Amino acid sequence: MTNSSDLNFDDLQALLRCSHKNLKDTCFLLLNIIDADAAKQWLNSAPVSNAVLTDPPPNTALQIAFSVDGLRALGLKETVIDSFSDEFIFGMSGDESRSRRLGDVGANAPEYWDWGGDAAQVPHMLLLLYAEKGGIKAWRETVQGKQFLKAFKLLRELPTLDIGDIEPFGFIDGISQPRIDWARQQSTDSHERNRYSNLLAAGEIVLGYRNEYGQYTARPLIDPKQDLVAAVLPDAEDQPNQKDFGRNGSYLVLRQLDQDVPGFWQFIDKASGSMAEKREQLAAAMVGRQRNGAPLLPPASEKIPGIPDDDQRNRFNFDPDPGGNRCPVGAHIRRANPRTGDLPPGITSWFTWLIRFLGFGGKPDEDLVASSRFHRILRRGRGYGPVLPPEEAIKPDAPAAERGLQFICLVANISRQFEFVQNAWVMNTKFDGVQQERDPLLGHRKPLISGEVTDQFNRPDPAGPKHITCHLPQFVTVRGGGYFFMPGLRALKYLATLPAKGSEISS
Numbered sequence: 188m189t190n191s192s193d194l195n196f197d198d199l200q201a202l203l204r205c206s207h208k209n210l211k212d213t214c215f216l217l218l219n220i221i222d223a224d225a226a227k228q229w230l231n232s233a234p235v236s237n238a239v240l241t242d243p244p245p246n247t248a249l250q251i252a253f254s255v256d257g258l259r260a261l262g263l264k265e266t267v268i269d270s271f272s273d274e275f276i277f278g279m280s281g282d283e284s285r286s287r288r289l290g291d292v293g294a295n296a297p298e299y300w301d302w303g304g305d306a307a308q309v310p311h312m313l314l315l316l317y318a319e320k321g322g323i324k325a326w327r328e329t330v331q332g333k334q335f336l337k338a339f340k341l342l343r344e345l346p347t348l349d350i351g352d353i354e355p356f357g358f359i360d361g362i363s364q365p366r367i368d369w370a371r372q373q374s375t376d377s378h379e380r381n382r383y384s385n386l387l388a389a390g391e392i393v394l395g396y397r398n399e400y401g402q403y404t405a406r407p408l409i410d411p412k413q414d415l416v417a418a419v420l421p422d423a424e425d426q427p428n429q430k431d432f433g434r435n436g437s438y439l440v441l442r443q444l445d446q447d448v449p450g451f452w453q454f455i456d457k458a459s460g461s462m463a464e465k466r467e468q469l470a471a472a473m474v475g476r477q478r479n480g481a482p483l484l485p486p487a488s489e490k491i492p493g494i495p496d497d498d499q500r501n502r503f504n505f506d507p508d509p510g511g512n513r514c515p516v517g518a519h520i521r522r523a524n525p526r527t528g529d530l531p532p533g534i535t536s537w538f539t540w541l542i543r544f545l546g547f548g549g550k551p552d553e554d555l556v557a558s559s560r561f562h563r564i565l566r567r568g569r570g571y572g573p574v575l576p577p578e579e580a581i582k583p584d585a586p587a588a589e590r591g592l593q594f595i596c597l598v599a600n601i602s603r604q605f606e607f608v609q610n611a612w613v614m615n616t617k618f619d620g621v622q623q624e625r626d627p628l629l630g631h632r633k634p635l636i637s638g639e640v641t642d643q644f645n646r647p648d649p650a651g652p653k654h655i656t657c658h659l660p661q662f663v664t665v666r667g668g669g670y671f672f673m674p675g676l677r678a679l680k681y682l683a684t685l686p687a688k689g690s691e692i693s694s
């Protein structure tokens with residue numbers, strides 16, 4: 188068995204291991220490369236943060252990611268680019284069918300985005316800068332250095348603002364994250380994974396390692412005999428005669444999501460007859476947690492692998508609550524991570540699972556929800572806009588302002604992880620028996636072609652008929668987005684030393 192000592196944390200960008208939550212000030216920059224040689228010189232000495240943990244932690248951090256056009260602008264060969272995933276190559280806004288699946292229709296449609304909406308003009312590079320309170324200006328000057336203005340054109344500085352641990356609607360965020368199995372101790376064999384585990388194979392988030400299928404996700408490999416510069420890259424674990432451009436890198440999904448905070452709280456207030464307690468209950472049911480992060484289910488009696496015993500906020504799954512009496516099935520956290528194992532709850536063996544899968548013995552409205560472990564994401568987003576507490580937001584004259592989330596997640600497979608969660612779980616109008624609704628926070632509310640509504644939110648009540656909240660407006664609107672690749676540090680060096688176009692070094 189391989190262990191964590193095989194993992195070169197000094198080759199991983201730090202964001203894969205820490206959220207930089209101690210660094211409150213941020214500056215997210217979207218750039219185009221205008222002079223490839225100057226950009227490579229800058230990259231060569233850029234103080235990119237690695238994932239080695241230090242005590243105390245650093246007081247600044249820098250992470251870098253590229254769109255496919257950014258990699259092209261630096262001179263990465265098309266033969267290498269071809270081995271990236273199709274989603275990355277075609278981009279988030281690249282085709283109508285993808286936009287439809289992601290829910291990027293109506294007000295969310297790429298044509299209305301502030302950036303990234305035209306797949307032909309997705310920014311080349313994303314720089315994420317983090318610093319301690321008050322330190323971001325100085326850090327930005329240090330990072331930019333001399334070559335910067337020659338190398339890059341600043342397309343956009345994304346809004347960010349430290350609003351503490353909450354997201355703009357006022358809920359504590361960033362509580363539940365998969366725990367990465369850096370030590371590679373957990374089996375990925377389906378027969379040993381009947382129940383939900385929060386421990387996730389490293390290869391689900393980082394390229395070049397085994398994923399939850401026990402396989403290596405496709406990524407660009409380079410033959411060092413054909414490309415001498417590739418000597419700087421790590422060896423491919425599964426094909427040692429190849430150099431691995433993907434190893435220690437990850438795909439980074441960025442979506443700028445505007446949140447209508449007054450609209451959210453005013454709707455909930457009205458739907459709750461302006462009663463404070465009912466308002467909190469409805470809002471908590473929509474999220475699946477209370478505002479202080481407390482879950483709606485009591486802690487599970489059994490230990491959940493990957494969740495420390497003292498972390499009561501995450502020690503639950505939904506097995507004891509199949510009908511959603513405590514946490515509605517359509518709640519945001521339940522859709523985003525149904526906490527399922529490989530066997531659906533109530534099924535104890537693969538034989539009974541097969542019988543149910545073939546359509547016998549199940550409830551008529553039961554949809555089998557796919558196993559969570561193949562669809563986890565590592566969230567690294569940051570909020571923006573002035574804080575507006577719910578008590579202020581419900582007032583008719585609540586100040587409007589740009590507020591929202593720079594949603595960021597890291598994955599090894601964009602389509603199986605981010606796109607699946609967004610499409611099959613968050614935006615789906617049929618989810619685990621729930622119908623006529625999409626995610627109560629994120630969903631657009633366009634009816635289906637058949638005319639069926641999608642703007643409800645159902646809460647079962649064991650004491651009587653279920654509560655149906657109707658005519659939910661859209662609370663979250665997409666303002667921009669793109670798929671990026673966040674390389675390992677050695678891959679960054681490779682990019683920085685690529686020969687200028689037309690002068691390629693090969694043996």
Ligand code: HEM
Binds near residue numbers: 356364523629
């Ligand atoms: C403005 C948009 C969003 C808001 C306000 C929001 C809010 C929240 C909140 C309050 C939580 C609970 C706290 C926690 O467990 O960390 C949460 C959890 C989560 N969200 Fe979101 N979220 C947003 C967008 C998204 C998107 C776009 C996705 C993915 C497509 C997503 C996926 C998740 C996941 C996976 C969890 C953890 C679920 C769990 O493991 O229990 N969220 N979100």
